[in-house]
Amino acid sequence: xxxxxxxxxxxxxxxxxxxxxxxxVASVAGEGDLNQARQxxxxxxxxxxxxxxxxxxxxxxxxxxxxxxxxxxxGATLAAVVAALCVIVLGSIxxxxxxxRVRAWGYAEREEDLIVRRGVMFRRMSVIPYGRMQxxxxxxxxxxxxxxxxTVQMHTAxxxxxxxxxxxxxxxxxxxxxxxxxxxxAHAMGL
Amino acid sequence: xxxxxGRPPAGAPSVGPSAPPSAPDPHAIAxxxxxxxxxxxxxxxxxxxRGLIPIVLVLLxxxxxxxxxxxxxxxxxxxxxxxxxxxxxxxxxxxxxxVEGGVLRVDSGLIRRTSERFPxxxxxxxxxxxxxxxxVFGVTELRIxxxxxxxxxxxxxxxxxxxxxxxxxxxxxxxxxxxxxTPATRADEPQQILVRVAPGRLFASILLSGGxxxxxxAIVTLLVLAVLAPGVAAAAISVGALxxxxxxxxxxxxxxxxxxxxxxDTAEGLRLRSGLVETSAExxxxxxxxxxxxxxxxxxxPFGWCRLEVDVxxxxxxxxxxxxxxxxxxxxxxxxxxxxxxxxxxRVLPGLPEQRLAPPARARxxxxxxxxHLSWGANERYAVTTSGRLQRVTDWVPLxxxxxxxxxxxxxxRSLALSSMHLDTAGRRVHAVLRDRDRGExxxxxxxxxxxCRRARQREAERExxxxxxxxxxxxxxxxxxxxxxxxxx
Numbered sequence: 001x002x003x004x005x006x007x008x009x010x011x012x013x014x015x016x017x018x019x020x021x022x023x024x025v026a027s028v029a030g031e032g033d034l035n036q037a038r039q040x041x042x043x044x045x046x047x048x049x050x051x052x053x054x055x056x057x058x059x060x061x062x063x064x065x066x067x068x069x070x071x072x073x074x075g076a077t078l079a080a081v082v083a084a085l086c087v088i089v090l091g092s093i094x095x096x097x098x099x100x101r102v103r104a105w106g107y108a109e110r111e112e113d114l115i116v117r118r119g120v121m122f123r124r125m126s127v128i129p130y131g132r133m134q135x136x137x138x139x140x141x142x143x144x145x146x147x148x149x150x151t152v153q154m155h156t157a158x159x160x161x162x163x164x165x166x167x168x169x170x171x172x173x174x175x176x177x178x179x180x181x182x183x184x185x186a187h188a189m190g191l
Numbered sequence: 192x193x194x195x196x197g198r199p200p201a202g203a204p205s206v207g208p209s210a211p212p213s214a215p216d217p218h219a220i221a222x223x224x225x226x227x228x229x230x231x232x233x234x235x236x237x238x239x240x241r242g243l244i245p246i247v248l249v250l251l252x253x254x255x256x257x258x259x260x261x262x263x264x265x266x267x268x269x270x271x272x273x274x275x276x277x278x279x280x281x282x283x284x285x286x287x288x289x290v291e292g293g294v295l296r297v298d299s300g301l302i303r304r305t306s307e308r309f310p311x312x313x314x315x316x317x318x319x320x321x322x323x324x325x326x327v328f329g330v331t332e333l334r335i336x337x338x339x340x341x342x343x344x345x346x347x348x349x350x351x352x353x354x355x356x357x358x359x360x361x362x363x364x365x366x367x368x369x370x371x372x373t374p375a376t377r378a379d380e381p382q383q384i385l386v387r388v389a390p391g392r393l394f395a396s397i398l399l400s401g402g403x404x405x406x407x408x409a410i411v412t413l414l415v416l417a418v419l420a421p422g423v424a425a426a427a428i429s430v431g432a433l434x435x436x437x438x439x440x441x442x443x444x445x446x447x448x449x450x451x452x453x454x455x456d457t458a459e460g461l462r463l464r465s466g467l468v469e470t471s472a473e474x475x476x477x478x479x480x481x482x483x484x485x486x487x488x489x490x491x492x493p494f495g496w497c498r499l500e501v502d503v504x505x506x507x508x509x510x511x512x513x514x515x516x517x518x519x520x521x522x523x524x525x526x527x528x529x530x531x532x533x534x535x536x537x538r539v540l541p542g543l544p545e546q547r548l549a550p551p552a553r554a555r556x557x558x559x560x561x562x563x564h565l566s567w568g569a570n571e572r573y574a575v576t577t578s579g580r581l582q583r584v585t586d587w588v589p590l591x592x593x594x595x596x597x598x599x600x601x602x603x604x605r606s607l608a609l610s611s612m613h614l615d616t617a618g619r620r621v622h623a624v625l626r627d628r629d630r631g632e633x634x635x636x637x638x639x640x641x642x643x644c645r646r647a648r649q650r651e652a653e654r655e656x657x658x659x660x661x662x663x664x665x666x667x668x669x670x671x672x673x674x675x676x677x678x679x680x681x
Contacts, residue, residue, distance in 0.1 A: 113641055121602050127641045128595040131648075157504060157617035158594035 039108040039115070047147045048105075048167025052098040055143070060091030107165050109179065112187070114154060116163050128163045131187030132156045136180045138173055152176050227287040233328045234286075234349045235279030240324040288347060295335065295362065297345060309345045313337045314366040316459065317359045318473035321352075326470065331355035334473075335362070363459065382455040382462065385538060386524060386531050390450060392496075396526035397446055399490040406439050449525035456538060463521070475521070478655075479503050481592050481618035483523075483540060485532060488582040497532050499524035501539065502618030540587055544570040547577065553607050554627035567625045572647055574614055574640075576623045588623040590640075590647035592616050598637045600630070612636055 067083035100120045108115045117125040133154055140150040144166075150173035154163040168176065286299040295309040315336040325331065330349035337345065350358065397403050409431070416424035450467035460476040482502040491497065501523045524535055536543060547568035555562045560580040567576040569590070577585045597613040604610055610633035612625035625636070 112645060123598075123600040123605075125598040125637060126595055127597075127637060129641060129645065132594045156594040156615070158615035158622070159619070160597070160613065160615040160622060161595040162597060163595070 039110050041106045041108050042172075044102060044105050044165065044167035045149060045169045045172075047149060047169070049099055049102045051143060051147045051149065051167065052102055053095055056091060056095045056098055060087055060094070063087050063091075102167070105165065105167070109176075114163060114180065116165060124162060126162045128154060128156060128161055129187065130180065130183040132158075132161075133180060133184035133188075136177050136184070138177050140170070140173075149173075152180075154180055227289050230283060230286055230288070230347065231330045231349045231351050231354075232283070233330055235276065235283045237322070237325045237328055237330060237349055238282075239275050239279040240322075290362070290365070293365070295345065297347065307345055309335055309337050311362060311366045314362060315479065316474040316476050317362060318471060319355055319359060320471040321466070321469060323468035325349055326468075333359060382457040384453055384455045385461075385535060386452075386454045386527060388449065388452045388465075388525055388527065392526055393446060393449055393452075395494075396491065396496060396498075397442055400442075400488060402438055402442050404490065406435065406442065409435055445525075449522060452522075452525060454523060454535065461523070461539070463523070473521070475501060475503060475523075480539060480589070481616040482589075482621035482623070483536065483587045484621045485536075485585040485587075486579075486582055487584075491526070495529055496526050497524075497529060498522060498526055499532050499535055500621065502616070502621040504617040536587075540573060540589065542570070543573055543587060544568040544575050547575065550627045551609070551629045554609055557603050557607055557609060557627050561626065565626055567623075567628070569643070571643070571650070574623050574625075576625055578624065578626055586621055586623045588614050588616055588621075589651075590644045591651040593640075593644045596637060596640050596644070598633055600633075610634075612640070614640070 064084060064087045067087060068080045071077070071080035071083055097120070101118075104120050104123070105116075105118045107117070112131075113127050113129040115125065115127050117123070134157055135155050137153045137155060138150055139153070144150060148170050149167050150170050151164060151166040152168055152173050153165070155161070156163075165176070281301055282299065285301045285304075286297070288295065288297045290296075290311070293311050295311060297307045297309075299305055299307075318334040318336070320332045320334060321330075322332075329352050331352050332346060332348035333350060333355055335345035335347070347355075347358075349355075398407065413424055413427060416427060447467045447469060448471075449465050452463060452465035455462045455464070457474070460474050460479070462472065462474050464470070464472045480501050481504055484500045484502070485497050486500070487497045499522070501521055503521075523539070524532060527535075545568070547566040550562070550565045554565065558565065561578055564577050564579045564583050567574065569575065572591070573587050573589055574593075575585065575587050577583060593614045594617055595615045597615065598610055599613065600610040604627065608630045609627045610630050611627060612633055614623040614625070616622050625633075628636070
């Protein structure tokens with residue numbers, strides 16, 4: 001059960017709403033799983049959940065305005081009501097999915113490597129040795145910045161490597177970047 | 192444009208008119224002394240030649256058609272031709288190269304000057320490429336591959352054949368740390384030919400490949416249509432001719448590229464020579480191989496043929512370098528028997544794992560077509576996975592080259608308690624996928640494989656430092672067929 005620790009992080013991410021943000025919890029040991037190593041799983045900031053909710057709400061609102069506008073222009077009030085209901089239902093589903101996806105994100109810094117897990121339908125867990133790191137990228141888009149969040153991505157020589165952690169509080173993101181950089185230098189090895 | 196044609200005897204290692212007249216010894220290369228050198232004066236002609244051929248054809252077609260069309264109509268392509276050629280000459284005039292202080296410098300560009308520097312100590316390999324037109328004029332392009340610089344290759348296009356061969360040998364010798372004063376050695380060092388691909392077999396294999404079968408089917412269909420309903424056939428040709436031509440051309444390119452391919456074992460690594468119209472000679476340095484793939488297409492199975500591809504590290508690059516980079520997953524053996532493949536594999540990756548584990552039986556529900564091909568195995572140095580729906584694909588990855596390990600679990604896999612494991616390497620095309628393993632096994636592997644990769648890396652590093660310490664021993668190991676790691680480079 002490679003993804004067994006999810007439940008533990010979920011509860012912590014919900015209750016931990018301090019500004020440092022990253023929900024920290026020593027996860028429960030599953031049966032024969034990575035969590036037995038008792039690494040500390042960290043999760044993105046709870047504010048990422050809020051950001052995602054705003055994103056969904058904005059999209060839904062735009063769709064709503066469009067749908068109602070078209071319906072009224074045509075002159076069908078019933079269609080407007082149906083469209084509005086549809087948008088609201090779809091929006092709520094999208095919000096729930098977005099919430100689950102945020103909760104699925106997690107990362108753990110181990111002695112030799114970084115583990116990142118994500119995904120609800122397609123679950124992924126990546127193990128990237130620090131020594132394989134080529135560079136670390138820290139990005140923060142306008143919306144992320146408004147929420148004081150940033151995305152950290154660790155790049156290796158393999159294009160397929162998948163080590164992106166979104167929605168980290170700016171302080172934690174900077175710490176992780178520096179940590180990864182120094183660890184990468186310490187373990188550096190060629191191709 | 193006919194003026195420079197045929198001035199140097201084709202094929203002969205002639206010294207171009209721009210080279211200093213005092214060069215009686217073909218092995219002495221002026222550029223190595225530190226002074227600036229131009230490329231071969233025929234370079235602009237050869238470089239623009241590919242673009243010129245269609246223009247020349249356009250020029251010729253109306254006249255050969257008998258109708259001497261309007262003069263203005265033929266003036267436009269003529270003007271383009273002149274402009275292209277003048278631009279080529281200018282580019283040749285402003286391009287210079289020299290070797291100085293252990294660095295190869297290539298300056299080019301008139302308006303936007305670029306100056307490329309290739310430290311000789313970082314040269315990975317030098318490939319020589321001779322397009323058809325270049326062969327006619329006896330010139331060669333050198334491609335210099337460097338470890339750093341994001342996989343960017345330096346190009347010297349073109350040098351005369353003799354000059355290119357000597358320069359290649361000299362640069363490689365310099366890159367291995369030979370003193371600049373030592374005499375140049377020829378490129379033909381003692382080498383052992385491992386495999387030769389017969390043209391007949393290559394031709395047959397391409398006819399039996401996926402693209403080949405499509406082309407054959409289309410041609411047969413067209414012939415049948417032409418007999419039964421000529422009108423429909425004409426319509427079909429007008430619709431699908433371009434796509435069919437493109438496909439046929441790509442097949443020809445494959446034939447052209449792999450024609451008479453020979454693989455030889457040299458001190459630098461595996462040396463591949465091939466080509467019908469455009470000939471190329473490239474080197475795959477030892478210890479640089481990220482992954483090897485063996486493909487056994489369904490149509491080849493009656494003959495027991497397979498194809499071997501090697502993947503070497505390459506960065507994603509943009510722009511004009513792409514054409515060179517696309518060769519990163521090179522067919523080491525475009526078609527060959529299993530024995531030939533096994534012989535090459537033993538050279539490239541000695542000590543491959545023998546045992547393979549099949550996935551749990553319930554994986555049949557997730558991958559019904561793939562199931563009979565799925566398996567994986569590993570020893571302390573390599574991992575092997577097999578997959579493929581109709582064709583059988585086997586991937587070998589040295590554990591020391593694994594960049595990251597990923598566990599994936601899709602919704603169907605979850606309902607069957609399965610998961611897939613990816614071993615990512617720096618290669619572009621090949622990476623090993625342990626598809627549809629038991630979930631418990633997957634979790635255990637995710638815990639275990641990074642550790643195994645780490646140990647493999649340490650062993651490889653130890654081996655390399657041993658080699659660097661005692662090159663004599665390394666040569667002995669070479670002879671024993673062990674994989675000699677290249678001396679540790681910066």
